[in-house]
Amino acid sequence: FSYNETNNTIIGKGKKQPSSESIMHYFIYDNNPEINAVFHGHSAEILQYAEKLRIPITEKEEPYGTIKAAKEVLKSLKKHNFIVMRNHGFVSCGKTAEEAGKNVLEVLNMCKTFKQ
Template sequence: METYRGIKFNHLQDSPTFEFDHRLSELNTITYLFSQLGLTPVHSDGAYGNQSYRTSDSTFIVTKSGMIPQKDLVVDNYCHVLQFDKRTTTFISQGMAPPSSECFLHHEIYTAFPEINVILHGHSSLLNENASKLDICTTKSFYDYGTPELARSALELARQNQTFFILKDHGFVAIGSHLGDTGRLVLDYYGRLITLLQNDMT
């Protein structure tokens, strides 16, 4: 697992608060569940993973940088990303904290695919190691977390209509149109992994 060193972009806070709907509670349920299953391992500065849903053409709500998932919704654990200024490499957002270090990943996918409304990103060494056995596509090259290069490598597989894939030596990405369906997609692959590991024990 890469050592977390914070965000790798500039950040500007538009407002400490943001509007949201029922989907934030749904996202929080998924975020907490993944942490309990070990799909977003918790560390001293947060959790390895980030989750989001689209709010409009170019905006999305995402877990904050350094978030430790909670069972009950804490709104301050999330941010509403409003804009990306490519010239200054600045994400502009609403919320109490900077958004996830993987904002490039979420921004690039939402910009390229208007039909995608949900992005779930987590980390599982066992999924990485068993990707080929589970017929999960993996990006060709490794890139550091929180970089445009990592985001662009994800786009390559998304353009091949892959909805669940592995970022090489990094973590998994699930994309979809609905929170529940995308969350279930992750759990489906997690279930396949458990079955594979059980069979290896016999």
């Protein structure tokens, strides 16, 4: 797997085309060797309650699948392992998939608690 910044292309081997968010995943792994798992998803509840729950949100809203979006995510992940991409979705990171998934479940539970 490699990324060519000049023409914004991803080169990978496999049976399926890379996701539009592959650039973001590549940047996260490439810049954070301690991260071994990245979950990216879309939750209306998390987007709705992120500010109230003081979850870090990217400063700028950038088009997903772009270098600019990936760099915004990296800035927010410097001090946090769970962030929200402004008006888009969430990114959860961990040393293991279990840790990244646990982060998501904890935030979803906080949203449910806050909603009640």
